[in-house]
Amino acid sequence: MSKFIKNTIFLTPLLLFLAFLVYEQHISALDAIFIVVGAAFAIYMNFRNQGPSFNMAALNQNEQSLLFLNIMENLTDPLVFLNDNATIFMANKSATEMFGSDLINHRIADFLMDTDALAAINKAIKTGKSDTVEYSTSNPRIRNYLLRIHVHDKSNQGFPEDRTILLTIYDITSIREAERMRVDFVANVSHELRTPLASILGFVETLQGPAKDDQKAMMRFLKIMQDEANRMTRLIEDLLSLSHIERDAHIPPSENVALKKIIESVIETLKFRLEKRDMTTRFITKDLEGKIIGDRDQLTQVFQNLIDNAIKYGAEHSEISVNMEKYEDSKTTKKYVKITVMNLGAGIAPEHIERLTERFYRVDTARSRSLGGTGLGLAIVKHIIQRHEGKLSIESEVGHYTKVTVLLPEKL
Numbered sequence: 001m002s003k004f005i006k007n008t009i010f011l012t013p014l015l016l017f018l019a020f021l022v023y024e025q026h027i028s029a030l031d032a033i034f035i036v037v038g039a040a041f042a043i044y045m046n047f048r049n050q051g052p053s054f055n056m057a058a059l060n061q062n063e064q065s066l067l068f069l070n071i072m073e074n075l076t077d078p079l080v081f082l083n084d085n086a087t088i089f090m091a092n093k094s095a096t097e098m099f100g101s102d103l104i105n106h107r108i109a110d111f112l113m114d115t116d117a118l119a120a121i122n123k124a125i126k127t128g129k130s131d132t133v134e135y136s137t138s139n140p141r142i143r144n145y146l147l148r149i150h151v152h153d154k155s156n157q158g159f160p161e162d163r164t165i166l167l168t169i170y171d172i173t174s175i176r177e178a179e180r181m182r183v184d185f186v187a188n189v190s191h192e193l194r195t196p197l198a199s200i201l202g203f204v205e206t207l208q209g210p211a212k213d214d215q216k217a218m219m220r221f222l223k224i225m226q227d228e229a230n231r232m233t234r235l236i237e238d239l240l241s242l243s244h245i246e247r248d249a250h251i252p253p254s255e256n257v258a259l260k261k262i263i264e265s266v267i268e269t270l271k272f273r274l275e276k277r278d279m280t281t282r283f284i285t286k287d288l289e290g291k292i293i294g295d296r297d298q299l300t301q302v303f304q305n306l307i308d309n310a311i312k313y314g315a316e317h318s319e320i321s322v323n324m325e326k327y328e329d330s331k332t333t334k335k336y337v338k339i340t341v342m343n344l345g346a347g348i349a350p351e352h353i354e355r356l357t358e359r360f361y362r363v364d365t366a367r368s369r370s371l372g373g374t375g376l377g378l379a380i381v382k383h384i385i386q387r388h389e390g391k392l393s394i395e396s397e398v399g400h401y402t403k404v405t406v407l408l409p410e411k412l
């Protein structure tokens with residue numbers, strides 16, 4: 001409040017000066033009122049922007065305890081206090097949500113089932129040394145936690161027990177998952193590159209040795225080597241493309257595009273491959289241009305991958321149908337352009353469907369490889385659609401069909 005008063009004191013000379021101006025008839029009384037109100041408002045805003053100054057020392061013991069309890073209670077990470085019997089005497093809201101509603105006066109071993117974590121807690125109680133351990137739970141999915149065990153002795157903390165243990169628990173599942181994915185990814189890439197490379201090196205050796213003078217074998221081997229080298233090139237291109245999409249994931253696309261044109265040109269470029277398998281396409285747009293805000297090159301990649309899959313995994317001599325229509329999400333009332341790509345054929349068993357967009361996941365790896373696949377197509381598709389704030393879903397019936405649906409937000 002004192003700041004407000006200080007500011008107000010500055011108003012006094014201003015008031016005197018204005019009174020003088022009005023008296024001398026330099027300004028009207030109304031002008032003076034406007035100036036005073038304006039100045040008061042400016043001071044008020046200045047006062048407000050400074051915000052309340054908060055001084056911990058000004059709080060009494062009770063207020064400080066209340067404040068700390070409040071902070072503890074509302075922390076997002078679980079906190080649990082144990083006595084030297086490993087019995088809980090205090091826990092915050094997050095801990096209660098994590099372990100159950102009835103924690104107080106129960107032993108921590110009733111809730112924390114990990115033997116290593118419990119052993120570490122018991123050891124800390126005995127030795128008085130703080131510790132950190134990691135543990136995981138698997139119900140229903142694997143989750144990883146970091147458990148910090150802080151020991152407080154009565155001598156310096158003022159707790160009711162002789163020795164109090166504070167447990168803080170951090171959910172580190174996403175960190176561990178990211179690490180695992182990175183390790184898997186490097187292993188997968190190495191494996192995918194090693195296979196064609198080993199094959200090329202094998203043929204080089206054969207051509208240098210046993211098949212040195214065999215013209216026919218040479219032509220055949222060179223063709224295989226070319227195919228393998230092409231496969232490696234495709235893999236590198238897909239990896240680069242994936243890394244570019246990830247890099248730009250948070251930059252919203254900004255081009256005005258018409259999906260109809262993009263899909264038509266994709267079908268045109270895949271004509272040769274369609275003919276090779278005696279397949280046709282039917283593109284139904286219902287007079288829709290499919291105007292959205294998007295990234296033309298990336299959207300081309302989406303439909304190239306989807307129609308390419310339909311050609312590769314669809315039945316020979318069959319028709320691929322591509323449909324475009326408007327769609328409104330009944331929950332959010334958000335408007336989309338909905339595109340479905342459907343092919344007939346062997347289909348995909350339900351247990352694979354959820355994993356198809358993972359990098360390098362294929363139902364039949366050998367088949368995908370022999371058809372020139374890298375296993376990255378649908379991962380690329382998923383990332384591009386995410387960048388466009390769209391949705392991707394896949395449904396299939398084994399022995400009948402596969403249908404991929406893409407929703408992209410309509411341009412308003």
Ligand SMILES: Nc1ncnc2c1ncn2[C@@H]1O[C@H](COP(=O)(O)OP(=O)(O)O)[C@@H](O)[C@H]1O
Nearest residue numbers: 309310313362363368373374375376377378402
């Ligand atoms: N239309 C489809 N019909 C049947 N299976 C499909 C279809 N599209 C994708 N799949 C399956 O999903 C896997 C992953 O697809 P994708 O990421 O495009 O990799 P790739 O085509 O390089 O194998 C494929 O290997 C295939 O098993």
Ligand SMILES: [Mg+2]
Nearest residue numbers: 309373377378
């Ligand atoms: Mg593919």
